[in-house]
Each structure stands twice: as C-alpha cells, then as structure tokens.
Amino acid sequence: MIKHTFSTSILIFFLFVGILKSESVTLSGYVKNSESGETLIGATVSIPEIKKGTRTNVYGFYSLTIPSGKYKIRASYVGYTPFTKDIEINKDLKFDIELQSKSIQTQEVVVTAKSKDYNVASIEMSSIAVSTDIIKKMPALLGEVDVIKSIQLLPGVSTVGEGATGFNVRGGSVSQNLVILDEAPVFNSSHLFGFFSVFNPDAVKDVKLIKGGIPAIYGGRLSSILDVRLKEGNNKAFQADGGIGAIFSRLSVEGPIVKNKGSFLLAGRRSYVDILSKPFLDDDLSDAQFYFYDLTAKANYKLNDDNTLFLSGYFGRDVFGAGFEFNWGSETLTARWNHLFSNKLFSNLTYYYSNYDTKVRFGEEDTKFEFGTHIINNSLKYDLEYFINTDNTLSFGLEGIHYDFVPGDAEAISYGTATNIEIDDKYALETGLYIDYEMNMKDALKAKIGLRGSAFYFIGPGQYLEDNLPNSQIKKADKGQIISKYFNPEPRVSLQYQLNNESSLKASYNRTSQYIHLLSNTASPTPLDQFTPSSNILKPQLSDQYAIGYFKNFDDNEWETSVELYYKDMQNQIDFIDGANLQLNVEFEKDVLSGIGRAYGAEFYIKKNKGLFTGWLSYTLSKTERKIDGISQNEWYLTRFDKLHNLSLVLFYDLNEHWQLSSNFVYSSGAPVTYPTDRIQFQGIEVNYNSTKKRNEFKLSDYHRLDLSLSYTSEHDPESWINGQWVFSIYNVYNRKNAFSIYPEFVDNKPQMTRFSVLGTIVPSISYNFKIR
C-alpha cells in the first residue's frame, strides 16, 4: 500500500513536469521584511491584470508561472506597505521582494496576519494564524505575553482551567495537539505546571493553529496542529529586544552572520521569583528552589540562491526543590536544508531531535529514591512543493520518526543498599508518506485533495504485556523484533467555493491517526505524565472530522466573519480504571481502558481589522464526550474539558499614538466534574462515595473574567539606540473567584464543599519592554 501510494505520487509528479513544458515563464523568489531581512510567511504575490496570484510558503518562497509578457507585479502582506513594479518577463526570473513594515511609519494596529481577504479567498478553513504583534498586545497574567494563552481565546479552543497545561481543540485532549517548534514536537509546552508557555515571544515569528482541514503534510496527532515558527534573525543589523517583568525577564539578540546572507537569533528567559523572595522566606524554605529558564536559538545561512541552511533549537527547564528535587524540561534541535531544484520545485530536508525528561529525587545520600523518565524523538523529513502553475500546486514528502520511551529508571537506596526498579525502554518507529494536490478547478471552485499513509512499528528490545487480562504475563522482545505494527491511510479533502469577492463556502474532511498515548489521569496533565506507544494492547487513536464553514467579509475586509460547524468521531480513546497506577508499572496497560469519543460544535467568529477599535469576538457552542466500557456505567460521559458555551472578546483601542488599551473578556460554562454524593465510614475513616456511579455528572459554576492592559510606547526616535514600552496590566479585574474544582472535606468536624480557585484574586502587574538597535 505504501509503495502503491508512493508510485502514484511519482506518476502525478511526472505528469505535471510534462505540463510545465509550455510557453509560460516562472517568476520566483522570496518575500522579506525590508528592515530585518526576515522572510514573510503567507505574503501575496499577484499580477492583478490577469487575476493570478500566489502566496509565499513557510520559508517565504513563492513561485508564479504565467505566460510571458509585460506585467505590473504586486506583493502585499498585512501590516506592510504593498509593493508594485512593472516588469517584463520573457524567461524564468528570480525576483526577491522586500516589503516595508507599516509600524515603522505609523502606529496602525493590525489584527490579522497574511493578506486582507485570506480568510475568504484561501482554501484553508478551521485554521488561524496569530501574529506575535497581536499576542504581545493582549493583556496577560503578570504581564507575561503567552502564545498558548492567546490561542485559548480563539473559537474551538478551550482549557480545563487556569494554570492548566496546554489547550483543548474541538473536543480533543491536550495530548492530541501536535505542538511543533520549527518542526520538532514539544511534548510539554508549559512552564510552572501550566501558568506560562515555553515559547519566548521575542523569538517567535509565526503561530498557526490548524483545527480542521489538516493538510496531509501534518500527521501523528488527532486533534490539531500548533505550528510555531521561529524568527530567523535580522540579517542586516544587530538588534536586541527584551523585557523586565514580574515573573521573569527576557533578552534576545539577533544580527547578521554575513550581511544579507546569514543571521542568528539567541533568546533567553529566566524567572526570578526565587531570588526576589529569598530574603522573605523562612529558614527551612530558604533552600527551596523554584525557577525556570529557557533558551531559544536559531541561525541560517544562504549558501547561494538555491540553497539555504537553518539550525534552531530550544532548551528549557523547570526546577523545584525543598528537601526533594523535581525538575523537567524539553530540548529540541532542528536542522533544515532548503533547496530549489528549479524555480517551481522547492524542497526542504529536516532532521529534528526532541527530548522531554523528568527527574525526581527524595532523600539524600544513603537513603534516597531517584526516578527519571524520557521521551526522545529522532526524525528525518523530506518535503517538496511543486508550483505547477497558478492553479495547481502539489506538495508531497515523507517522514520517519524513531521513538525512545524511557518509562522509568528508578533507584531506591536504603541504608546504602540499592534496589533498582527499572522498566525497559520502549522503542517505536513511525513513518509517513503524503501527497497534497491543490487546484483551482474553475474560477470559483478550489479543491485540495490529500492522502497521508502512516505506519507504526512497536519494536524490541524490551518488555511487553502479552494481553491485558488479569493474569497476563510480561514477555521479552528481541532487538528489532516487531511486537505490533499498524498502517492507516488518512484521506484529507478540502473544498472552497467562492460566492463573490467577499464571501465563500468551505468544507473539509480529514482522518488523522495518533500512535502515542499520554498516560494522564488528572484534571490537568502533570509534568510527570508519560507518553506510551501503541502496542499489541493499545490501539492507535483515529479521528474522522467533518467541517463546513461560511466566510464573509465586509467593508473592504475591515470586518471578517465566519461560522463553522464540525463533527468528529474518535476511536481508541483511553481512560483509566479507578486508582490506576501509571508510574513505574510494567503492567500499566492492565489499568487502561479504551473506547470511543465524539465531539461536535458550532464556532462563530467576528473580527475587526482596522480603525481605532480592533479585536475579535469568538463564540463556540460545543459538546465533547467519551464512551468507555468500565467508566460511568458504560454510558456516554462529558470530558473534563467540555465547555457548552465558550466566549472570548478581545479588544484593542488606540487612545493616541503612545497609549493603547486592550482587554480580554472570557466567559465559559462550568467544567463537568464528579462529586461524591454520599459518604461512608470505614475503620474510623470518612470516605467519599458517589452513589450515581457516573463520571462528570455535575458542573462547576460558570467561568468569567476580565483582563485589562494599558501600554505606553515612547516616541519612536530613529536617533535613539533604545525604544521602550511600559505595560500596566490587571488580570481578573473584578476579582472573581472562578472555581477550578470543588471538593468535599471536613472542616471543624463538619462536612462541606470547598471551592478551589487557582487565581482567585485580582493580579496587577507592570512590565517594561525595550528594543535596542
């Protein structure tokens, strides 16, 4: 089957190579920011006379095949001054375009990235790009700008609650999102359990969330893709950006390696609450450790017009300790080679490494317990984009991922006697092969048809459980032995029908598969939760998603609106038996239950792009359920992250050229929870008892919150080496105690229900950001 798909793609490829031998010429090149040389993702390059155009890919490359002739070429990108030039093309031409950022000239607020009518004109649906400019303008907890918290304000995205790690997309769990940083997966995107995300906003160039109509290039997760691309660094001049905040400070430097040829970016952050609070802590807390840091780096070098190399990496850690040690962190490394085979055929070869590990220690020296886990990925990926002509684009490629899961290396030392509690590593191989073909069928109809074939091999050496019956035994697999294998074809189809210049209808279907499972039995995943491969017992997760949408813009794209409906069917969703033991347990699969899931909803989105007032309103009506034998009387139950209503209002208001006001308001239905309804007494112990025997039958009270932020940007002085910005923000303005959970307890020998609010108070903060040139 794999072979078949591959030969089909080769065939299609050569078919189009034939088409290319016509009288047309190709204009190709990169679109960049004139000031920094940074390439622009999704910029439009068009020839208005013949109504043909294209957009730059994720590396800023475009290719436009047109009949030879004399044209006025136009390039545009929101937030930049459009570029136009008359050129005569008789033969293929390489033409790089530099666009000037408007923010240098004016303080105009720009809410959207990409081109103005992108949401209507593009075949993409269920996906949103958020520019870092916008993320930086939104009010944030303690003034710390946050990529993950920002996307939680978009339609279809929810969270279990404040301080929870990750995000939930269209009824998917946190572990069903593929979060990639320059293509390398990030297994835990949070610092401080979930209060902050690992992405340094100064290093991020582009953030794109794909909830549906997932292109075939992406695979491996069920629910969504969060594609985070790092800045390349200014290749014209050195600059530094930074900020001093309440929790951490950040600094980034970037500059040319060789002017106009190569550049680098180095960005670091460290929290310093531990240092600031030290004098105020009690003696026994003075040794307590609690901090996190991260370092993001990237370099690129253009060898010649056809070859560019990129190297990027992330390294971050959270450290806790006080008589114990508890730390976790991620490392990623991505090496890429962009190669142009021709001005129509763009290729990229990627190698990435990603590691997430945790370490735990109790006790010291001759009496201690140490425990560590890892998940390590090594991957090679080759992607090709063939810009056949303005109406046809073909993307195809392949990918191989090697997994090394280290479920637990533990050592207990008692009076100097060591006991090893070691669980074998688990190894797996995942491969993907894909083809995506986008075509303008008629003027009004566009289609994108894709197929991804994914395969997964759970391989030895290592232990595996022969079955999940109570008396099933552990077996040993030899090196290279295939314990189980899976193959899944994943069709992806998107259609767009342009009704007129300002409105379109879109539809999509996609199947996705996921071969790794997060063993998490808590309201919000903990840093200790581990991923485990699909095995002879755990089957790959599968999802089929259907979505339709209507997109309409008003007043020359000043207002964008959309309505999308989706329905999702999920298979092999896991949950856990009561009291499941998921750590350091060779037989953990005996504690895992598996079933089905479904999610459906309607998403409404209104956005204002221009003017003094800008911002958006997002409303989602949705339901997400699971049905798993052994849980909730084998009936459908709501997930902990189900939100019937979920509304966000994000507004920006320019008071004048220096002062800007922004606000977030969020409202969502209370999360479904399980309460004990009764209690029993056993050996003098009061024990909770749930007589309904159902999961998530109750709901917390509704969640709502208002945040405000006021920023002052000093006059832009081209002569000055430093430009600063003050940000005053208030989180939870009206001091609401939103419940994260409600739990039963005895207080003064009386039973009561107690509400726990993670951030149950108003949180004001001041931060200062600067730019040095």
Next chain:
Amino acid sequence: MKLLKSSIYIISLIFLFACEDPVDVDLSSGKAVIVADAILTNLDTPQKITLRKSQPYLSQNEYEKIQSATITMSDSQGNDYSFTEKEEGDYYLNENLTNIQPGQTFDLSININSEIFTAKTEIYRVPKIDSITWKLVDPLFGSENKNKMWLAQFWAIDPAGVGDTYWVRRVLNGKVITDNENLGVLAFDGAPGRANDDENLELPFIEPIGQSITPGYGGGPPTADTTRLQLGDTVGVHLYSISDDFADFMTILDNEIGNKGGLFATPTANVPTNFQSDSKNIIVGWFQISNVSEDYGVISDQKFTNR
C-alpha cells in the same frame, strides 16, 4: 502525587493567588448503601464487624446502624465462628483468632433481612518487630515550631520472597490512630513499591516506612505540629499482613481522601469491595483477617530504644 502537592505548596507560598472557600452545592444523593467494616486480627482483643448505612455527604447525622443481622464465619480447617450484636450495629466475634496460620482461608456470611452477602479472606505471614527507636531531629519542612522533635521508627526485616504486603498502623498511648489524616502506610516487601521480581533477599523495612509511626511522617501534609511526640508517650506499631486486593482498596481510599481538587485531581472513584451478593442492595466495605505484629516503646531521653 505528594510531590506535585509539595511543589504546588511552594508555588502557593510564593504567589498567594490561589484561594479556597466553602460553597453551596446541591449533591442529590442516591439510595443508601450497606457498609461492612470487617477487619479482624489475631490479636487477643475484642474483634468486631460493624454494619452501617451510607449517608448524604453533607448530612451531619450519625450513620444509621444496621441491626439484627446474622453473621457467621467458617475457615478452611472446618471451624465455625459466630458473632453477637452487643451494641447496635456492632457484631462481636464469640471466638478468637490468635492461632491463625498463613494459607488458612475464611468465609464470611452476613444475613440482613434474609439477603446474603459473602466474602472470603486468606491469612498471610507477618515478620516480628525487631525494635522501636527514637531520636531528636530537626522539625519538618514548613513547621511553625522550630524546636527539635522526636522521631520514632520501628525496625523489622521483610522475609525473603516477593509478594508480602503490609498495612502499617500507628499506635499512640494504647490507641490505634486511624482517621482521615492517619491512614497508615502500605508496604510491599518492606518498600513503598514492589521491587523487581528477581529480588529474593531479606531486607529491612525502608526508613520512610519505619518512620511512619511518627505523626507527620509517611504521608499527609508535613505540617502537623500539634501532634508531635512527647517525652513519656508510648509509641507503637501494628504491622498487618494483608492481601494485594486490600492494598488496592486502601490505595483508592487514600487517593480519595487526598483528592482535594486542584490541577492534578484524579476523577472521584468509589472504593472497591470484596463482598458479593445477589441482592439489589449495594454493599461496600472489606473483609480481611490479618496476622498482626505489635511492639511499643516509651519515649525517654535516657535510652533510645525499647530493647
């Protein structure tokens, strides 16, 4: 999970943004269930089984006692045992279990209004307690009282072979201390978790388990200043041999008591039971007969061990 709680505790000390307050919640409760608390031992003390009913969580009444039940028991050696309801809902064993042997099994039958509930248990081995020691140490992390405190520890050797499971209960001044803050700790071959199955050694109970007879040690939030050991206190241990199933029961019970919401709360679970019945009435609880080793020491600054 204790680790996560400690980390969250540190964060909450620093940020002070989290808060907890009582709220009204409508907990519509269902039909009351029967609760059988049937933990018996070989100790030469009165052995009883209590039968109660569950009650709505927020109710402040006494638990309803189940009266006039008939309880009988038999063992694998052909002996029959009987129980007498001496107080309402409390059924006392008329014989004793001081001579029980590992491998011996017992069948229990409870008859409530002609509905029969049955359960089985097996006797496991238990090692002798070698000694109890005590010493003055620095207070626990987070304690208000900065003075040194008494730390008591019991010593015992887990016999060779895998599969011994224990429940360690603290005894203070003649009273077994068991309540929501003091569940006792579980030990698997003398450690908090079962080691690799090729281990076949006699090993001492590890330190945290030995020290779990000191208040504030072996689980729970480490700030229990009020219950420090004092000079002259008689500190002791009851080491119960138990089945793995009962260990699971106690683990779920422990999770539920410690499951106080928050970011890392697990879904509420009901404790399992080893009672069986054809009745429509639901029964919860556990039947277990344990071999118990006991030992005691009086805390003194003249000597530091009870031997």
